[in-house]
Ligand code: HEM
């Protein structure tokens with residue numbers, strides 16, 4: 001390590017936020033609600049997503065409080081069912097699926113490929129409105145009694161045995177699904193048709209590749225869950241019998257349709273995060289991502305393989321033994337491209353000039369936690385161990401390691417990394433490093449004990465448990481408290497930084513992406529004139545040469 | 557996909573002549589790029605529609621395989637003349653729609669309005685016939701759950717359609733599965749009809765806009781893309797008709 005930071009800020013006594021930028025262009029609430037600017041829509045998403053995240057988080061707090069003691073004492077058991085269901089529904093459909101793509105993806109994809117906007121700005125705005133409509137509907141169902149089927153809407157429970165708000169919650173998920181279809185569709189069209197001259201496929205930042213792969217999943221998988229929800233709704237309302245065994249229908253078919261979406265959906269929830277990590281790791285080790293092509297293609301491989309493993313969620317549901325065998329094998333295969341990424345990031349670090357700014361600390365958190373999450377996924381993919389571990393806290397720990405330890409860490413990493421670009425100001429470094437470390441510690445305290453609980457046999461989705469599990473549950477609840485602090489801190493200091501943060505300048509991180517070669521916050525049209533991609537991606541030498549040239553011009 | 561050329565091509569076209577038509581959105585370099593992008597988006601959207609209906613088709617194929625006898629008997633309850641007539645309506649409407657696109661491209665306003673109106677009438681005709689068919693199902697208690705009756709299958713002689721097809725009485729446990737057939741029948745044709753209704757709505761909107769001359773000034777992507785949608789909905793029917801009506805007749 002030659003220097004402890006790569007941050008280069010302009011002279012604070014003279015620096016100004018550029019007068020003309022996408023935030024100052026127009027004022028008033030309508031200019032936001034009717035905007036077509038991908039950057040403004042990203043900000044709308046960021047605000048609304050954070051709102052839903054804290055609602056989902058509050059519900060998680062209730063779950064952890066209930067589990068502090070072995071008895072079901074804080075709330076009635078069916079209230080508990082509703083709480084964990086709403087937690088899952090909100091966190092998955094209204095936070096994790098849109099998290100990175102709708103905010104960072106929306107903001108950055110056009111800038112990274114040198115375009116003025118996404119190809120379909122109106123559709124982009126529409127998808128935000130759909131998201132809001134779905135989200136508000138979900139909140140409404142929560143206020144009017146909630147739903148208690150689990151986020152998986154399992155039939156025949158959801159069609160016959162509960163009389164909670166399955167219909168409206170299903171509708172909320174359906175609407176949110178269309179929002180994500182439109183986002184994915186927009187990204188694919190944009191990446192195909194809007195690239196700047198010279199921006200060939202293999203000069204695209206890996207962030208863009210990851211979003212491309214995730215978009216393919218959104219576009220191809222989401223409609224399938226939409227039709228599954230429609231059939232559940234028809235079964236509940238008019239009583240058609242497609243999933244109803246008493247009429248000759250088969251609930252397993254619902255499971256197939258549901259997981260045909262929801263397994264790819266877990267990759268929708270991680271691929272964009274992997275894109276963030278690629279950018280961050282490269283920037284803070286000052287090196288081109290090792291094995292660029294392998295990392296790019298591993299995203300595509302994940303998207304393709306991701307379509308053929310869904311039945312690993314159904315090993316104990318009565319599918320045939322041969323199906324179990326095949327899906328078990330395919331599940332292990334899908335772990336390979338994820339591993340490729342981890343290895344390549346590690347090799348990128350090797351002999352890099354690493355610095356430890358906040359985005360990088362989150363990125364390290366991601367690498368460690370995602371690796372554990374992915375490896376425990378393999379335990380679950382092996383049909384033998386899965387029979388013991390399924391429906392226990394082991395699964396809960398597995399997917400929280402990948403979703404919270406993975407995607408949420410990546411989200412926070414990306415928000416910090418691009419915060420100067422989005423707002424023109426730096427966040428305060430020391431306290432945010434602290435927040436990142438607190439999150440990491442809190443996370444491990446919360447979820448690691450759950451692996452042990454799961455192997456010991458504690459089932460998921462119950463409000464009470466045998467007293468011998470209490471110690472580990474207390475650990476978990478204490479960890480969740482720390483984690484809560486870790487998530488509140490960024491809200492406070494990021495809002496603070498909007499006014500008091502240091503002026504960031506165009507490129508505080510000395511990063512190579514096109515988005516950094518323009519002012520912060522950017523102009524509405526992103527670039528003064530259309531950029532030409534005449535160098536390679538992650539080309540730090542080009543960047544240095546460029547900066548030399550600017551200095552010469554300035555001194556001449 | 558030969559698209560990296562699209563951008564470069566777009567850039568060079570923009571450089572050649574500087575003035576842009578009013579409908580070129582600010583973030584595109586050229587009208588070609590704009591048309592290209594919106595068309596591509598429409599094809600992608602249709603892909604999602606294929607996945608959407610794909611779930612239903614999968615369900616249909618599985619259950620038909622399981623409950624073959626019940627599916628055969630139940631499909632005899634559908635009217636081939638009505639279904640066939642509807643197929644004809646849709647095929648003709650696809651033709652009028654294609655003519656509409658051609659009129660828009662060649663800037664014939666009255667031709668375009670006429671074609672869109674004809675498409676609208678044919679689409680409404682389809683929905684009308686469909687509702688006649690649905691009504692018959694209600695009357696015969698063939699709507700799942702709604703006083704669903706197995707009479708036509710347990711005692712085919714009491715039922716004209718079953719008698720005409722020469723059906724034999726089915727045992728009770730087999731006959732019960734006709735309800736799955738009708739579940740799928742209503743889910744599939746219902747989803748299709750919903751797409752038709754949305755299409756009809758857009759057609760009405762387009763007729764007014766076309767009358768105002770919106771599509772005959774060179775900017776035809778909206779008409780083209782709607783045409784793609786309309787053809788797609790027709791094609792879904794082209795699959796539904798044989799699967800639901802024809803496949804079990806001998
Ligand atoms: C890297 C390779 C991965 C493998 C091999 C894997 C494997 C598995 C398996 C086999 C199950 C089913 C366990 C059961 O139901 O008995 C499962 C559940 C789950 N996984 Fe993963 N997984 C991986 C990555 C991920 C990622 C990246 C995410 C999300 C970002 C994720 C989210 C989930 C969720 C949410 C569930 C539980 C669904 C539920 O029942 O509520 N997994 N995983």
Ligand SMILES: [Cu+2]
Nearest residue numbers: 263266312313
């Ligand atoms: Cu899975």
